[in-house]
Amino acid sequence: MKREVPLFLTAAIGLFMIASFFVPHHWVSVPADFLQACAIIIVAFGYVLGGANVLRVNLEGISRREPDWGHKIVLVVSLIVTFVIGIVDGMRAHGSFPAEGSGSKWIYDNLYATMSATMFSLLAFFIASAAFRAFRIRTLEAGLLAVAALIVMLGRVPVGDVMTHGLPEQIRLGVLQQWIMDFPQNASKRAILIGAALGVMATGLRVILGIERSYLGGEE
Amino acid sequence: MGFVTWLAKLDRRWIFLAMGLLVLGPLIRPLSLPLTVSRPVQGFVNAIDAVPHGSTVLMSCDYDPASIPEMVPMTRTAFRHLLSRDCRVVITCLWAGGSGLIDSVLTEGAREFPSKSYGQDWVNLGYKSGNEAVMVVMGQGIINAFPRDFRGNACETLPIMRSVRNYSSFPLLVNISAGYPGTKEWVQQVQARFHLPMVAGVTAVSAPEYYPYLQAGQLQGLLGGMAGAAEYETLVKAPGLATRGMDAQSLAHIFIALMILLGNLAALPQRSSGGKS
Numbered sequence: 001m002k003r004e005v006p007l008f009l010t011a012a013i014g015l016f017m018i019a020s021f022f023v024p025h026h027w028v029s030v031p032a033d034f035l036q037a038c039a040i041i042i043v044a045f046g047y048v049l050g051g052a053n054v055l056r057v058n059l060e061g062i063s064r065r066e067p068d069w070g071h072k073i074v075l076v077v078s079l080i081v082t083f084v085i086g087i088v089d090g091m092r093a094h095g096s097f098p099a100e101g102s103g104s105k106w107i108y109d110n111l112y113a114t115m116s117a118t119m120f121s122l123l124a125f126f127i128a129s130a131a132f133r134a135f136r137i138r139t140l141e142a143g144l145l146a147v148a149a150l151i152v153m154l155g156r157v158p159v160g161d162v163m164t165h166g167l168p169e170q171i172r173l174g175v176l177q178q179w180i181m182d183f184p185q186n187a188s189k190r191a192i193l194i195g196a197a198l199g200v201m202a203t204g205l206r207v208i209l210g211i212e213r214s215y216l217g218g219e220e
Numbered sequence: 221m222g223f224v225t226w227l228a229k230l231d232r233r234w235i236f237l238a239m240g241l242l243v244l245g246p247l248i249r250p251l252s253l254p255l256t257v258s259r260p261v262q263g264f265v266n267a268i269d270a271v272p273h274g275s276t277v278l279m280s281c282d283y284d285p286a287s288i289p290e291m292v293p294m295t296r297t298a299f300r301h302l303l304s305r306d307c308r309v310v311i312t313c314l315w316a317g318g319s320g321l322i323d324s325v326l327t328e329g330a331r332e333f334p335s336k337s338y339g340q341d342w343v344n345l346g347y348k349s350g351n352e353a354v355m356v357v358m359g360q361g362i363i364n365a366f367p368r369d370f371r372g373n374a375c376e377t378l379p380i381m382r383s384v385r386n387y388s389s390f391p392l393l394v395n396i397s398a399g400y401p402g403t404k405e406w407v408q409q410v411q412a413r414f415h416l417p418m419v420a421g422v423t424a425v426s427a428p429e430y431y432p433y434l435q436a437g438q439l440q441g442l443l444g445g446m447a448g449a450a451e452y453e454t455l456v457k458a459p460g461l462a463t464r465g466m467d468a469q470s471l472a473h474i475f476i477a478l479m480i481l482l483g484n485l486a487a488l489p490q491r492s493s494g495g496k497s
Binding site for chain 1 (some may be wrong): 240271284320348354357360364429444445469471476477479
């Protein structure tokens, strides 16, 4: 029963939600709307589970003195401090959260925002280093990739047009990069999208029909 | 061969230093390189210009502080553009880390329009967890998904929300997104299902993913990264952060292109001797 009931619920609700796309009658649309509203609440519960899981995994790591256990302490302390300050600010807040001047707002502006931006900014340096060390043109395909990358990279920024200003318009970098984006790139991206969509449909059907059971946990 | 050997042994910290200087230099002393406006950006501006004056537009800002340099200039310019056309703007956010940042950007942008007031001309509905489920529930009723705004007001008491029921209340959706949930999900769940016309601003790295939607007409316009934001600023004659950043990005792109070429030059001796890199 531990497996049959969830499988039955998944199949019944899955088929019902598919039917709601095609049957506009209120006997179908009203329960479907209710189920969709339930989904929002269930996702919100996911944050609680996620937080609890982060705590469990990292506290275990600290107690076993796993590699980088010091980092785990920073993570757990940050999580608890942010959580407690958030709860206190939330109880005091009478309007927007986080309110101006609150501890949560300070954490958001001075720690979260700045650290997020810093992590993303580092990409510029690593991409430059990776371009030098890893992008090797050993085959024809790699050569084509490099040529396309160079054209798009330079054509996307103003300097590309400045560099090729004297050339006929059709072979300026800006025009060439737009052609690459509009045709070869677009065709391959569309193929990937269609393939992925078919894969999602197949997976959805497998879940609804009870063939795919990994979401239940344990063995297949 | 001396230069090639030197290249092969180049410490990557020199690359980091050069990249830092190339980005910093133009930010301090702009080069003012001319910008050419691309078709997707022109489409974005045309779509907003086609919205009748006084309409209420839905704007979803789905990003967090990691994407500030690309997303904030787009948000600021689109918000100003809409307010300058006397449109009312309803803003939502589907990224947990983004609502505080977005509220700051909008509040700052609204200060330029003293005649526009919060709750009357624009409202920030804040963050709601649930990703695609929120998009679908908004189709039943915007207030169903967002009963309160970011500031804690009951949405039904706000004048702007009195004329808003569901997606049929909006002539256009402006989505500024840095990933999931974002433009792809808005196209799949809302544009395709509720036939709401849509434009999007996305990060440069993800922009190629949305060209099929652009070509199919599901997106009427697209801003790709800082370049798209800078072109948008140029078109609406409001140069800002993105325009200033384009000079730095130009030099960074040239540098990366140069690194690809030099890296392959440095690998030549190994290849000719048949050695492994």
